[in-house]
Amino acid sequence: MLNKEKIKQILSSRIEEISSMQIPHFSLLRDIEKASKRIIKAIKRKEKIVILGDYDVDGVSSSAIMYLFFKNIYTNFEIVIPNRFIHGYGLNAKILDEIEADLIITVDNGITAFEAAWICKKRGIDLIITDHHTPNLTLNTQHFHLPEAYAVVNPKTSPDFPFKEICGAEVAWYLCAAIKSEMKLNIDLREFLDILVLAIIADVMPLNHLNRTLVNMGLKKLNASKRAFSRVLKRYFNNIKSTNVAFGIAPRLNAAGRMDNAKVAFEFLISEDENEALELYLELDRLNNLRKETESDILDNLEINNDDFILIKGNFHEGVIGIIASRLVHKYNKPAIVFSEKENLKGSGRSLGNIDIFDLISGCGELLEGFGGHKMACGLSIKKENFDKLQKKLNEKIKKYNKDDFFIEDFVLGELSFSEIDFELLDILNSYEPYGEGNPKPKFITSAKIENVRNLKDNHYKLILSQNDIFLPAVIFRYDGEFEEEIKFKFSVEENNFRGREVQLIIEEII
Ligand SMILES: [Mn+2]
CATH class of the missing domain: 2.40.50.460 (OB fold (Dihydrolipoamide Acetyltransferase, E2P))
Structure with a gap:
């Protein structure tokens, strides 16, 4: 039987607190000073800077923070957010075709953009990668294998940075801090915490240490913020809490990139006019409802066999395959990959319990065209003719797990x-x-x-x-x-x- 003392014990044991004074200094991120010096040089030389984001909440928030910061100090810059359906994810050859720049800064992506980095080099574009995703490892040495860029800023490649689990927007925010310090600007970086908090929660970062402090500060900021988007949010969520962000706000912001164009979410965050922000919010809400309908249409018509590892493919809307995979995991208590069928099969996988989906799929290297992710979630692409082979192989590999490894964590x-x-x-x-x-x-x-x-x-x-x-x-x-x-x-x-x-x-x- 629990009592109040016991509850306090359990809850305090799982959190690690730091004060706002203990927020790690930007200089602990490797390459960040090199990056900020290069950016300042670009500003002095009036070079064209392109900031390249991503279409999820973290990527859009990173882009919004960079936009709001840069617009104080520079004009010759542009924010580019790839469209999932046209360009695919992150900095790649396709989106580079549409970009003219002297300097490209990625936010929340780029850590595996090997080909794109090479193209930039060939075209004489300096590339600064800021990301938080885990870099690839080299085959034999187990060292990080990084794209050839001017600078790579990532907590995972920074031995001195004390807390590795931060999101892309936090890395972008740190870069702004480094630029501010180098240029001796009078900009209060706490101004951006109302946007940063959305990214930390939406990207499911552990709410501990630095993240916990920034989320607490950020929620206060968000509830007191005068920004147009936050005034609109307060009409719908009167005192915004972390759960409102996770289950109410983040799905709407994500819906833009899933169903149409992440620009809608970006414009919403940077809007300076409350009426415009309201219009954009209603559009996000509409896209979120469309996302839900698309999702239940697919789920209602699925046929699932008895395999221990669920793999399905179909002419599914690419924006919702990750959510469908996650629904299947919860419904069947098994890991699942859902593929959207185009010229290739593009899939999104989710796992549960002790089952390491990254490890299982890594073991099928010869069948994969592209692959990335971690223990609980991944993205991959395969050739159509390899679907059956992958299905068979994963269902063999998963036999090494016991029944007890298949569980959905309950708290x-x-x-x-x-x-x-x-x-x-x-x-x-x-x-x-x-x-x-x-x-x-x-x-x-x-x-x-x-x-x-x-x-x-x-x-x-x-x-x-x-x-x-x-x-x-x-x-x-x-x-x-x-x-x-x-x-x-x-x-x-x-x-x-x-x-x-x-x-x-x-x-x-x-x-
Ligand atoms: Mn991210």
Whole structure:
């Protein structure tokens, strides 16, 4: 049985806190000073600078921070965000065809852009790569194999940088800090934390150490920000929390790049006019609804066989294959790769539990055209004729795992009785915010009697529960079953401010 002390112990053991004064200095990132000096030289010489971003929230936020920073100090620069359907991902030969520049700076991409780096070199374009993704390793030496660029700024290639798990926008923000310092500019970098926080949460960075500090500062900034986009967000989410960013804001920003063009999300973040920002928000919302429809259309029509490693292919919309893979993982408790069929098969994979999808696919090297990722997620492309072979091979390789390795992590802290659930508990839980990756929102288990059921709307219900003469309100969403007299359930605890303050249970699942 849990009590408040035990809960405090568990929650504090998983977080590592640093103060805003302990934010690591930019100079700990390798090559960052070389990069900022080159950028300043370009500014002095009035060279054309192109900043190349990515179409997800991290890439768009990186681009927005760079845009807002550069527009204070320079005019001859351009932000380019690739279109997933036209150019594909990151700095590559295709997008380089459309770029004229003296200096290219990548943000949130580029660490494996070998061919593009070579093209830049040939064309006399200096290339500065800023990224946070893990670089390739050389075959024998296990050293990083990096593209030939003027400078490569990445926490993973910086032995002195104390915290490796930062997102692309954080690296871009650090680059701005280095430029600011070198040019002795009077720009407050905290101004960008309202955008940075979106990227840290959306890119599922562990909310620990530097990220935790920046997210806390960033959420405060976002809620107080005068920027047009944040004023629009506050119409829909009144006090923006990390969970609002993860489940409400990030999916809408991502929808632009998934369904159409990430420019919509970028324009939204940099907008200076609230009406324009509102229009853009409504467009993002529309694209997000379209994304959901596309996703359920595909999911409703899938046929899945009994393999331990799910591989499916079809004429699927490329923007949603990653989400579909993740839905399949949750539905079937197995790793899954979903391929979109074009001239090649382009796939997105997701894993679970102890199953290292990166390792499994790496072992099929001869069947792959392109591949990147990590333990839990990956992207790959293969030739059509290799699909069956890959399916067979992965299903053989996965046999080395046991049944126990296939699990979806759940964050139940333990059993908690009603006598412990009060405002004091709420204060304790709130003090460990923000919750998210690496610090999941605490869930508990208990049993109680149902005293009253009220239908709120559709299949959402408000319940009054009792346990040893203590009564507590609870809500359950999207529930299609019948209610028993007594239930055992998994829940989280929240404050309900609708008509006075009360402690309310959110029932996640009736067991
Ligand atoms: Mn990223």
